[in-house]
Amino acid sequence: MTEYEVWKPSALLGPLPVALVSCAEKDHPENRNLLTIAWAGTVNSEPPMLSISVRQSRYSYGLIRDSGEFVVNLTDRQLCRAADFCGVRSGRDLDKAAACGLRYRPAEGLETAPAVEGAPVSLSCRVRERMELGSHDLFLADIVAVSVRADLMEEDGSLHLERAGLMAYNHGLYQELGRVAGFFGWSVARPEVFRRRMKAYRKPDRPGGGKGEKRPGKEEYR
Ligand SMILES: Cc1cc2nc3c(=O)[nH]c(=O)nc-3n(C[C@H](O)[C@H](O)[C@H](O)COP(=O)(O)O)c2cc1C
Numbered sequence: 001m002t003e004y005e006v007w008k009p010s011a012l013l014g015p016l017p018v019a020l021v022s023c024a025e026k027d028h029p030e031n032r033n034l035l036t037i038a039w040a041g042t043v044n045s046e047p048p049m050l051s052i053s054v055r056q057s058r059y060s061y062g063l064i065r066d067s068g069e070f071v072v073n074l075t076d077r078q079l080c081r082a083a084d085f086c087g088v089r090s091g092r093d094l095d096k097a098a099a100c101g102l103r104y105r106p107a108e109g110l111e112t113a114p115a116v117e118g119a120p121v122s123l124s125c126r127v128r129e130r131m132e133l134g135s136h137d138l139f140l141a142d143i144v145a146v147s148v149r150a151d152l153m154e155e156d157g158s159l160h161l162e163r164a165g166l167m168a169y170n171h172g173l174y175q176e177l178g179r180v181a182g183f184f185g186w187s188v189a190r191p192e193v194f195r196r197r198m199k200a201y202r203k204p205d206r207p208g209g210g211k212g213e214k215r216p217g218k219e220e221y222r
Pocket residue numbers: 018033034035036037038039040053054055057058059060061083084086087088089090091092136169
């Protein structure tokens with residue numbers, strides 16, 4: 001039998017996203033900030049919604065609460081150092097974007113919060129509800145727009161997010177997503193279908209493998 005040690009209850013869920021969350025002050029949108037959030041998750045697809053959990057002590061907390069907006073910017077290896085920095089320094093003390101050499105751009109669908117230039121994917125979010133949970137407040141938000149970096153798209157409209165080298169947060173470590181192990185439904189696919197489809201991803205030279213196959217694009221995404 002597999003042996004286990006039983007720990008006290010804790011939030012040991014993983015892997016988690018490494019999200020650079022951008023936000024700004026309601027009446028002074030030029031006052032922008034970034035913080036890193038790992039406690040984020042998709043919670044609904046129709047309408048598309050996600051949640052982030054933020055401690056009240058964060059400088060960003062008041063910006064998000066008062067403006068009702070934020071942007072979840074996914075991170076890759078290029079943004080990993082900035083993501084760590086924005087997670088250990090406060091916008092109360094410095095302009096983190098400037099310190100990291102990051103630029104903001106207007107976020108689609110929002111009035112106040114900006115997006116981060118260069119992020120593989122940016123999800124514009126409008127807060128629907130805030131819940132005080134204890135250590136953190138959960139912001140439940142509608143995803144009102146999504147922007148996808150054009151180099152991750154093929155001409156056929158496919159989005160190849162497997163090539164982005166997205167970062168995951170895993171028990172205190174940042175890990176880059178790499179090899180593709182399967183696709184949705186592979187466990188019940190015929191062996192020849194599995195082999196044909198997986199061939200496209202079995203190239204070791206870059207995250208996510210080779211050219212890939214036709215992937216869901218903006219019309220198919222759920
Ligand atoms: C990898 C990582 C993940 C983090 N996840 C969260 C989180 O989910 N919620 C939170 O409140 N703080 C989280 N933090 C801490 C904040 O990002 C950090 O306190 C930051 O300095 C707050 O910035 P601000 O004061 O400018 O808002 C995380 C930090 C790191 C490095």
